Amino acid sequence: MTEQNYDDIIAPMLADVARKCAELGMNMIARVEWQPGESGITRIGDLSSIGQRLTTYAALAHGNIDAVCLALLRECDVSRSIFLASYTAGKPEATA
Structure with a gap:
């Protein structure tokens, strides 16, 4: 192909x-x-659901997990994530 x-x-x-x-x-x-x-x-x-957003970020990242995580940090409310919330602690502008 x-x-x-x-x-x-x-x-x-x-x-x-x-x-x-x-x-x-x-x-x-x-x-x-x-x-x-x-x-x-x-x-x-649209990207109104988290599933659509996550799928889009993963598709655009071309296998780069860091790119997916950075997109999540930039575009989503990760305050309830065990893994990602610590990266935004004290930075409310990082969550949408």
Whole structure:
């Protein structure tokens, strides 16, 4: 599989699924990897749920757990997290 295969075959199919999800009021995130470190992401809808946010952050991080954690610290209320809350202690601007 190559990026060209993704662009020509997979991306249009995902775009169709994304449009159908939007019509039905659904959110969708899809990440396709054609070789390690090379991927395409299709997303439709909002990020109102933590599941959608976490999935998006993970998809955009390309396997970098630090990038996922930093996104969570920057974009989410992590005050109830055993692991992440200590990183925001005394920094209320770090939670949204």
